[in-house]
Amino acid sequence: MSIPFVNSIASWVFKMRIQQIEQFLKYPHEVQNDLLMGMIQKAKDTEYGKFCGFKDIQTYHQYAEQVPISTYEDYASMIERSRTGEINVFWPNPIKWFAKSSGTTNAKSKFIPVSQDALDDCHYAASKDLVALYLNNNPESKLFDGQSLRLGGSKELYKENGTVFGDLSAILIDNLPIWAEFKSTPSSRVSLMSDWNIKLQAIVDETLNDNVTSLAGVPSWMLVLLNHVMQTTGANHLHDIWPNLEVYFHGGVSFQPYKAQYQKLLPKADFKYYEIYNASEGFFAIQDQNNSNDLLLMLHYGIFYEFISMEVFGTRHQKTIPLHEVELNQNYALVISTNSGLWRYLIGDTVRFTSVSPYRIRITGRTKHHINAFGEELIIENADDAIKIACKKTGAELVDYTAAPIFMEGKEKGAHEWIIEFKTPPSNMNHFTQLFDEGLKSVNSDYEAKRQNNMTLNPPIVHLGRMGLFQEWLKSKNKLGGQHKVPRLSNTRDFLEELKAMT
Numbered sequence: 001m002s003i004p005f006v007n008s009i010a011s012w013v014f015k016m017r018i019q020q021i022e023q024f025l026k027y028p029h030e031v032q033n034d035l036l037m038g039m040i041q042k043a044k045d046t047e048y049g050k051f052c053g054f055k056d057i058q059t060y061h062q063y064a065e066q067v068p069i070s071t072y073e074d075y076a077s078m079i080e081r082s083r084t085g086e087i088n089v090f091w092p093n094p095i096k097w098f099a100k101s102s103g104t105t106n107a108k109s110k111f112i113p114v115s116q117d118a119l120d121d122c123h124y125a126a127s128k129d130l131v132a133l134y135l136n137n138n139p140e141s142k143l144f145d146g147q148s149l150r151l152g153g154s155k156e157l158y159k160e161n162g163t164v165f166g167d168l169s170a171i172l173i174d175n176l177p178i179w180a181e182f183k184s185t186p187s188s189r190v191s192l193m194s195d196w197n198i199k200l201q202a203i204v205d206e207t208l209n210d211n212v213t214s215l216a217g218v219p220s221w222m223l224v225l226l227n228h229v230m231q232t233t234g235a236n237h238l239h240d241i242w243p244n245l246e247v248y249f250h251g252g253v254s255f256q257p258y259k260a261q262y263q264k265l266l267p268k269a270d271f272k273y274y275e276i277y278n279a280s281e282g283f284f285a286i287q288d289q290n291n292s293n294d295l296l297l298m299l300h301y302g303i304f305y306e307f308i309s310m311e312v313f314g315t316r317h318q319k320t321i322p323l324h325e326v327e328l329n330q331n332y333a334l335v336i337s338t339n340s341g342l343w344r345y346l347i348g349d350t351v352r353f354t355s356v357s358p359y360r361i362r363i364t365g366r367t368k369h370h371i372n373a374f375g376e377e378l379i380i381e382n383a384d385d386a387i388k389i390a391c392k393k394t395g396a397e398l399v400d401y402t403a404a405p406i407f408m409e410g411k412e413k414g415a416h417e418w419i420i421e422f423k424t425p426p427s428n429m430n431h432f433t434q435l436f437d438e439g440l441k442s443v444n445s446d447y448e449a450k451r452q453n454n455m456t457l458n459p460p461i462v463h464l465g466r467m468g469l470f471q472e473w474l475k476s477k478n479k480l481g482g483q484h485k486v487p488r489l490s491n492t493r494d495f496l497e498e499l500k501a502m503t
Helices: 003-026 028-042 047-051 060-066 072-083 116-137 168-174 178-182 196-207 219-233 256-265 380-394 429-443 445-454 469-476 494-501
Strands: 097-100 111-114 147-150 158-160 163-166 212-217 247-250 272-279 282-286 295-297 303-309 320-322 331-338 345-356 359-366 397-406 415-424 461-465
Touching (some): 003 028, 003 116, 028 060, 028 331, 072 097, 072 111, 111 116, 111 168, 116 168, 116 272, 116 282, 163 168, 196 219, 212 219, 219 247, 219 256, 256 397, 272 295, 282 331, 359 380, 380 429, 397 469, 415 469, 415 494, 429 461, 469 494
Parallel strands (some): 097 163, 212 247, 415 461
Antiparallel strands (some): 158 163, 272 282, 282 295, 295 359, 303 320, 303 331, 331 345, 345 359, 397 415
């Protein structure tokens, strides 16, 4: 298959995708409403559709009244039935694929249904839209003259009762259309290797001589791979190895704490970074502008969105609102209904809107991964920003971190305790801690108020994590590589104590 032919087909496909994007940009609420009503109509004769009276639902308000907010625990028994091959439980079409969730480090696994509708109309559609938006913003791009180096999950796919489960990335790679496989590296054989350390070297061996024009993967794990490439080759930077490399498509964890390290590896001033927001449950948002931190909420992927203000989340005043009622700079828990049969599903992520015309968001953290033991409302976005500030001022380079509260005892005030692993540690940890504390105050007024004169919170305690600590901890959980993430903030001390025991 010749490069000019592939480029010609790709150009036509991506122009069509831009037209579809322009449609939902022009009519966002109509697109969302039509999508919801279409999914309800399609699923009205499923077991869940009958239970919730889908056939009688004509409006969003009816839907919100008749269908309860759900979590994975509410779905678990229905998903188990679907995994044994039972059909028409919560989605009318048979579901063959189940993404084993990598969004948690708890021992209990989650199996998220991935229908063929979701593969075609959500995940793969989003991949096309990502490239379409990038090419639309960068018409001189040579993206398709080479290949995309993808770094997916390091788990194999497992068959059970006629269905298949594994990491979402493994499912997507296994189902890749021919044209996408042709433009990707390494091969599916290497991409789906289960042993992370063997896979790491295999990727390097297979890609060094490829014409890599883009990277795609989770920032923390991609950084491990790229540093291994540098060690193997002895190159000064990655442009010596892949001179046509022009963009990195990233998602999964915040890019901000790692950006300075990437800029050292990729020093060309015109190198691009594009963020995506996807999960096992669906593909939600794409950076649609060069040099932006905002993500365009994609409204035509078979996902209907609702939101719960974090000010009332988990209280008796909790209330969901549709897209047209959201406000700027409010922190919201995300609720989704999908074309895989997840209805009013609380995914566990939090976002805030930076624009409502069009709808653009930033990911702020997790509903469970935050610290609010003393009314400080510390979220992952705050921690990432503060660490970036302290690293920039001290020349430190981050690997990963986690934190938990030190609870008040007697007359002792509370505090936050952190373990931070660095690639390049600061020369003075006390100075770093002071800068980090000041950074947290600058990005979170609630934290600043609690720290005022040590009123409620004492200064943070920061431990220097030894090199390789977090990888070792993830390995002990059988979650090494790919899409797995360290829980960075927690209201309990469980994760922190486990890591302290390993130091």
